[in-house]
Amino acid sequence: MQDAKEALGMLKMSSQLLPNHDLITRTLARREAVHSSQIEGTRTQLPELFEYEVTGGEGLPADAGITQRYVQALEFGLASYRQQGSRAALDERLVKQLHAELMRDAVEVYRPGEYRLMQVWIGQGRRIEDATFVPPPPEYLAECMSAFVRDLLQYTPVEEEQGELSIVAQLALAHAQFETIHPFVDGNGRVGRLLLPLMLAAEGYPPLYISGFLLRNRRDYYDTLSATQLRGDWAPWCTFLAEAVTQACRSAIAIAQDMTALEQRWQRQLEVLGLRRDAAALKLPRLLLAQPVVTVRQVEQELGISFPTANKALDVLVRCGILSEPAQRRHRVYHARELLDRLSQD
Known part of the structure; x- marks a missing residue:
């Protein structure tokens, strides 16, 4: 955790010295969109995404449009935060709007911008009995998401507590908890990853994009995340996420x-x-x-x-x-x- 915290400090300092920071950040956001979408199985490469944006997609795979919607959701989230300027902007309404932006061309069953009304499960089988993990039933989602926003997205240290959570720990807890709640029919992984740069921005850090590390280490990503859900084993996940932050900071600076x-x-x-x-x-x-x-x-x-x-x-x-x-x-x-x-x- 300490290495990740120091890496974030270096990223913040480095970004202040770059003459074209906003232009570079724009490009890195599109790199993140490609990586995060590839985790979910899309095949669009970065040049194809840039081409899609300047040509409207002629001759390019349909996946490019899916990836471009990730860019739009990310830009919408960052603009929403900057307009309000505090972590209060990270509320349930914003979470739903991110999903709506991400899934706005999806079929009606995915309910863009709305919590699911059906039970879903995680696993390869078609029956819930074969699931590796079962998220909360839909009737509990409102309560779960309200607690998620209050305790993690809008986390505020309490004076009586022994110590406050570092931003790296907040990222680890928030992403794992969001994926555990699984509030939407589809798009949960991408929305969960979209929330991470928004949380960092709300703490005064440059937006940091870690999906490249998650993509390269996808098996460990899934396994350590699953360990928190199935066994309450948080240590491997927190260590993994801290390493993701550390490597992403170094990569962004380079x-x-x-x-x-x-x-x-x-x-x-x-x-x-x-x-x-x-x-x-x-x-x-x-x-x-x-x-x-x-x-x-x-x-x-x-x-x-x-x-x-x-x-x-x-x-x-x-x-x-x-x-x-x-x-x-x-x-x-x-x-x-x-x-x-x-x-x-x-």
Whole structure:
């Protein structure tokens, strides 16, 4: 737990020193969306998600839309918290809204934004008798969720207590408890993981995304979580979650530093070409930090320039090797391949 707490402190300090922190955070949020969705079985890769956002999904797998809804739910949650500015924003209404955003195109049986009305169970069998774990019946969900929000999402130390829970312990308890309650028919894992960066943001930390670690260690993720539900064995889960936080912090810092260095190198590559100081091409490296997949139309809109000017600027970056066109489609799509490759690394 102590290593995780120190890692969070380093992440907080590092984020304050980054010149393009908001742009980098935007990109890391999409990386998180891909990883969290892949835990549930989707196959969309990060470049496909970025392509989906700039083209509307033409020629891309349907999974890309599911992953993009995760991005929308995450952005909605962070915006909701920032509007209120305290942990009071993390209430039942927000939990339901996250689920509604995540599942808004789902079939009616999933009841987007509403607690389940049926009994569900966890396991491979089709009968409840073969279940490995059975969450609370629907009539108990309101009571369970009310306690969950009060005691964990909106946790406030009590003066009489011997000591307060660290934020890492709060994350471990909250995620395990939410998955145990299993309030929705589907989407519980993703909503549970969405709550973690919101809890951290409410404590003054940058949003931290741990799904990459959970995906790479999926078996341990399920086993240690299951141990809390079936045997009340919390130690392995808390240790696992603390390691996830530690590794995610180190990864985020390293990726952010590499992204900053890459943007600076791209800028130097363009400057030696002798372009005019107001050339549109010189503005593209910073844009690519947040959007490493772009189209001409998108650059036109983002930079407020004409379509021909945007097209010429992109051609400059293609000639420099900064951008490439991976495939010919109806929409010309440009990839910052070096950045995408770095984001795909563990």
